[in-house]
Amino acid sequence: MTLPDLAPLLLSLRLAGWATVILLILGTPLAWWLAHTRSRAKPVIEAITALPLVLPPTVLGFYLLVALSPSSPLGGMWRDATGNALTFSFAGLVVASVLYSLPFTVQPLQSAFETVGRAPLEAAAMLRASPLDRFLSVASPLALRGYLTAIVLSFAHTIGEFGVVLMVGGNIPGRTQVISIAIYEHVETLNYAQAHTLSAILLVFSFVVLVGVYATNRRFPIHAGGW
Amino acid sequence: MTLPDLAPLLLSLRLAGWATVILLILGTPLAWWLAHTRSRAKPVIEAITALPLVLPPTVLGFYLLVALSPSSPLGGMWRDATGNALTFSFAGLVVASVLYSLPFTVQPLQSAFETVGRAPLEAAAMLRASPLDRFLSVASPLALRGYLTAIVLSFAHTIGEFGVVLMVGGNIPGRTQVISIAIYEHVETLNYAQAHTLSAILLVFSFVVLVGVYATNRRFPIHAGGW
Amino acid sequence: AAESALIAVAANFAETAQSLAPAFNAETGHELTLTIGSTGKLYAQITKGAPFDALLAADQERPRRLLEEGHAVPGTRRTYATGQLVLWSPDPDRIGQNGEETLANGDFEHLAMANPDLAPYGLAAAQALDHMGLRDRLSDRIVMGQNIGQTFSMVATGNAALGLVAGSYAASPRNTAPGSVWPVPTAYHDPIRQDAVLLAVGADNAAARAFLDYLHSDAAREVITRFGYGVEDPQ
Amino acid sequence: MLSLDIRLDYPDFTLDFSHDLPARGLTAVFGPSGCGKSTLLRVIAGLERGARGTVRFDGTQWQGTSRTTPPHKRGIGYVFQDARLFGHLSVAGNLRFAARRARRAGAQPDEAQAIAALDLHDLLDRRPDTLSGGQRQRVAIARALLTAPRLLLMDEPLAALDAGRKAAIMPYIERLRDHATIPIVYVSHDLSEVARLADHMVMMRAGRVLRAGPVAELLSDPGMADAIGVREMGALMPARVTRHHDDGLTELGVSGGQLFLPRVQAAPGTALRLRIAAHEVILSRTRPAGLSALNILPGTITEVRRGDGPGVIVKLRVGDDDLLARITRRSADEMGLHPGVACHAIVKSVSIAQTDVGTNGTQ
């Protein structure tokens, strides 16, 4: 058994890290808005957020390939701005993963924000906290458990998913070949031993990280609402 | 453009329906236990629950193929009990989907149960409600938003994901060929028009269902904890 | 001067290509990076601007269309290998001298084959079953993988007793259970010709061009045959 | 009888409670904030898992060395300090939740009566989050009553209510105590509530019982002045309704004479208990004349208790009962008040403490 190439693992971690960070940045205001809006459009937006999920990943990947290719408006803009194509690049993978994992971020966050409710925010406003301050220092920590769920689901899902990534990124070793694709390729090419090794490494690594995350979280129990 | 065959869509709905129901049945006690336990094993179980996510679906499918095959203990037991193999059957698809979507059910539910907290349950106990009664008539409705998230994520994910399903199910038309596989096939065979049509049907259908679900949910606002 | 090229390879040929690349590098100094995928996916990606220099497809159809649509360099399409369809079981006693009988007597639960719509081996398998007049009889025992790798897994894990798979997979050194094999007579199905083509992106890539030529060298043909493919006579 | 012998340790607090509470009437638990009153109720209800020791009620062992009766089988009605209404149910839904389960347990809770007593009719369709603080508390009380409990635990149930509401609800609690004969453990920091409602009283300090006994005894014990607060000291005196006068006054007989009160809603012959606050009693060596105060009772001083401050508490025997007066040391000295001295107690203000449970049958 040869030691497997770990570059795909690192690439996956980079991808999942970026995607999760961007998802939190984009998902938080969206979830916040959904949790607090009284707009009649709310159910529609909620549904749209969940929609990417129902398409098979490769198919979604195909549509993204069309939408992000340099001949599309979005892909064209990106190429004009950066000089590179968005498809078959790391940036493209990040965009695709963000889109696909959006519901895993937005839904738990929205649900957490709804449970926090208005009472603690009102209390914070009466302590001179601005809306942003209220969000950062009251709503977010009270929604910590929701953030944990969002992060774990989004991160793990980005690590594991390969259909979208394979389509948009093209399985280019060192550039877009993430670990899920590498394992997939090993299985497809009968390289079962390599697949087992890589899977085991991925599982053990994920397990250790997750146990760490959950054990830490446990020491900071979060209580809802106001006491 | 010919009217596409809708059998795979119906099969997908059946699969997602079964998987979601079973996920709720299995996920609820697990999430409940995780939300209320003081066991030191809690972070480990939480991590294990999230673990299937990090494996690429086809790879997970491969391992499930090994684990569920008639020569495996589990597959053997199933065959002895039902006379049929678990793999390449609808039952096998359900088992595989349940395993893969477990985190999408458990995590939102756990998070919702944790936010409900002990106070309303104590109040219910003092109104002669047994533990099961407390769970059904107090904890569940208060965790409704968590259930919604769990159901939407699990259902949509089961509809869309096909790597696991394809591997374990063997893509048998009418038996295990779900809509995601059908759309995928159309894309792979350059049958883009058919793929677009099927995707559109799936999207519109899902959109209508989701908007319905969210709009209904909106009329029953849920408030956390006790007033 | 040595260049590097990104070669898109159909999954069934991946293992072979991986053995060819170092030898090619030793001989020419060119660096190759292989990207592996299903032919359908690779086609879609190429039409959307994938940076692949050459394609080693699993069929003739996709390279032909790429040429038609201007994504490939005219005059560079050539068959680099011919697939061999085999009936395989990991059980050494399962398949006798005549696999046709094994199929016909039907004491198995599942027969795995690739999806005929997706994979050339699947199409060949379907044609062979038709030829033997078994397709209808076996239809409710057939399980399908989306490509030949998955089909092989279904058999290798013992979930399907028999599979119509690529000879290259059954013969692969990675296959730990050679079991029993019956080569399906080539007359039972259209030939499984796998074409390679130089893509527009790689029109000026010397490494890609050199690799396409190298596929027809004696050294390469020896490797390709060793992996269970047929090769055409050099013109 | 509710026998308690329990111990519960929190990081900064230990509850160590050994006392038997009577199985009839209302027992007030009184003590400063943070002394463990709510924790005590939680232990009785079985909600504190960390509690060790025994809890027995009416012959059943609720908690002990062997098995523990789970909270929902104890038949306890609990009014929590925070209302704890179910946010997903309307007010009616909250009440129905309780009534339905009580019915399943074989009781016949009277929803209409509870709704009327707590004046919830206009609130039935409302969601808990649209109620005011006092409204929530009223719903919580009604809900606890609808469980048809064998034991009622009430944690400051009237704290969020105004005087008018309190006055309207208290008779209802009295009826529960007397007619439904449900034992009630009642946490309050309002001594006038305690004096009016309670038969028995437990004073707590820092997780322990400081003093326990019949309310009349504790409130008229000069030694309790520190614990209760001097303004709250006072005697409880048994009385009986004699006659209703035309000018709106009711005449009451006490062992040492008679007293006039604004109309009391009770038939002649009814036994009552009067609360006479010590700081509202004036003493005079001679019988004063020409005062607006109608109630002058002759008595003999039995005890003069001097504290650190300028006040003294004088206990005097009036007929067969005790009366307390709190006066300045200067007056006591000037008037020469000592045990054995005869003097008159001028009582300006009298409040009805409670209907006397023991003699109710003689009405």
Added chain:
Amino acid sequence: MLSLDIRLDYPDFTLDFSHDLPARGLTAVFGPSGCGKSTLLRVIAGLERGARGTVRFDGTQWQGTSRTTPPHKRGIGYVFQDARLFGHLSVAGNLRFAARRARRAGAQPDEAQAIAALDLHDLLDRRPDTLSGGQRQRVAIARALLTAPRLLLMDEPLAALDAGRKAAIMPYIERLRDHATIPIVYVSHDLSEVARLADHMVMMRAGRVLRAGPVAELLSDPGMADAIGVREMGALMPARVTRHHDDGLTELGVSGGQLFLPRVQAAPGTALRLRIAAHEVILSRTRPAGLSALNILPGTITEVRRGDGPGVIVKLRVGDDDLLARITRRSADEMGLHPGVACHAIVKSVSIAQTDVGTNGTQ
């Protein structure tokens, strides 16, 4: 000045409040449960989006036709009826939350002082969910004070506290009112709190102002007996500390004579306001002798108000001030009490209502 002219409609309730509250001192908002007290505070704070009308404070328009000042910029300290501590922060964290933001806004909140005043030292490391009800309320008060507010809104801040705690905290609120001169709007259903702390009072009924004015005026207006409750009627009388006697009594001068009280913690010369409850005053035509009551004030009857019941309220002029006495109609008739008649008021019990804000400077 806090000018309010607001309207807010709920399905079953309408708040319709037009009144100007003074910009100095403490304004008590008093009224039955559900009359809209909390809602009024929420509107002042800007937390009720549905409220229409104008809110102006100190020359700034907080709410009006054009722009609205967002809640966090109003500089309001708010003690909510429920404590609303942040569950993710310790007690110290909750306090720091307030203090830090106040500092950023340029104020200098004194954390040590607030912790001492509310006796929070032992609770600093605790999580809110481990606190008792009263402890939570104390933390909430301290937290609101640490915002260094320009206006303090307090919604039943002392309701969860025992008498001892209340007595310890009230002087602190008085100091805020007088020395820090922060205007306070204070919701309470406890009139003794109101009498002690408030300068101004607003009586509400069903979302509207029933009556508003200086506390002394409202509490001594016989016409308010129904709204306030007869037991709560009483006069507020200005007084000045004369001398501290050795036996622990403090002598106070009032316009009609002098009064003796248990030691008052105030230097001679300090202006005070005394609350003398009507039901604790006894009247006598002749000057009584030999009574334990030290405080006898001569006066002239100015009004005798008969209600429906057996009681009458007698208002008499004592020096330059008014005093109320509530006596039975029978006594009034027997003693021949009419306007113009001279008589003596015997005052048993006196409580200090509040330090007189207006004359504070003369200390």
